[in-house]
Amino acid sequence: MRSGGMSESQSIFNQKFSRRFFSLSLAFGGMAAHHSLANADDKVENANDHPLKPAIRHAQVCLDKINAIPGYECTFSKKEVVGNELVSQTMKMKVRHEPFSVYMFFLEPAKGREVIFVTGRNDNKLQVHETGLASLIGTLSLAPEDSRVMAENRYPITRAGLANMAQTVITQWQAECQFGETDVKYFEDAKVGDYKCRVIESSHPQPRKQFPYHMTRLWIEEKSGMAVRVQQFGFPKKKDTKPPVVEDYAFTAIKPEVRLTDRDFDTSNPGYNY
Structure with a gap:
């Protein structure tokens, strides 16, 4: 499932998040000391009272709004850990x-690279056109989970887009709301590019097998x-250190009013460089 860096307003907001997070983590640490590992893994007796339930409802409303539109154009910026490296990409x-x-x-890196995927066409394979000398070999037809594709992606293209991003968070929170040790907070006046946003933040004080982040x-x-936008942070490796970014996916310049046709996903489109 990234123009590359964050805007100044995003950076300032993330710094505020970091300061607030560390004060909260100290409180969580004191609470965790009074819980045994067995209790930490116990499922919540009444999941309907779980603090993630309202968050899931908010996320579902988001997903419904996304699914209500047939398609869109946007700029997609991502940072994600692939293997042991943090990969950054930006694309239209x-x-x-x-x-x-x-x-x-693709805008950066590999500027000019083009990728098309359509379910049920081209043997369900990506149509990839590279730039420079690599373009001499012509269009590559690759499976979504081909090792060459996954070498710089955490997820296949079949999980790209706004709807898949929202659904992934909903599925994660639905699984996590079976357990305790979860804190949920809401923040106003955040920004992603020119977008004014509200933020829902869930966190867990201790690494547990049931918490991927x-x-x-x-x-x-x-x-x-x-x-x-969705951000996923790993557990800090050392006390009083910032949680590492594992995934950061942001969509800006979204145009839901466009009417997309088969031509927009065809390698013969004269506006493309296939």
């Missing part, structure tokens, strides 16, 4: 929901009500 994207279709034009942030754009 077109996404159509039915049939699920994606067109990508230490902290999750879902950014909801106030005007459209759509989720436009």
Whole structure:
């Protein structure tokens, strides 16, 4: 499932998050000391009272709003750990929901690379066009989970887009709400690019097998009500250190009013460089 760096306003907001997080983590640490490992793994007796339940409802509203539009154009920026490296990419994207279709034009790195995927076409394979000398070999037809593709991606293209991003967080929170040791907070006046957002932040004080991430942030754009950014942080390796970024996916310049057709996902499109 990134223009590369964060805006100044995003950076300032993240610094505020960091300061607030560490004060909270000290409190969590004191609480965790009074719980045994057995209790930490016990499921919550009444999941309906779990603090993640309202967060899930908010996220579901976001997903419904996204699914209500047939498609969109946007700029997609991502930072994600692949192997042992933090990979950053930015691209222009077109996404159509039915049939699920994606067109990508890379801005950085590999500027000019194009990727097309359409469910049920081209043997369900990506059509990849590189730039420079690599373009001489022509269009590559690759499976979504081909090792060459996954060498710089955590997820296959079949999980790209706003709807998949929101659904992934919902699925994660639904699984986590079976357990305790979860704190949920809400923040106002955050920004992603020019978007004014509300943020839902869930966190867990201690690494547990049932928690894939230490902290999750879902950014909801106030005007459209759509989720436009997700951040996932790992558990700090040392006390009083910042949690490492594992995933950071942001969508900006979203144009839901566009009418996308088969031509937008066709290698013969004269506007493309296939």
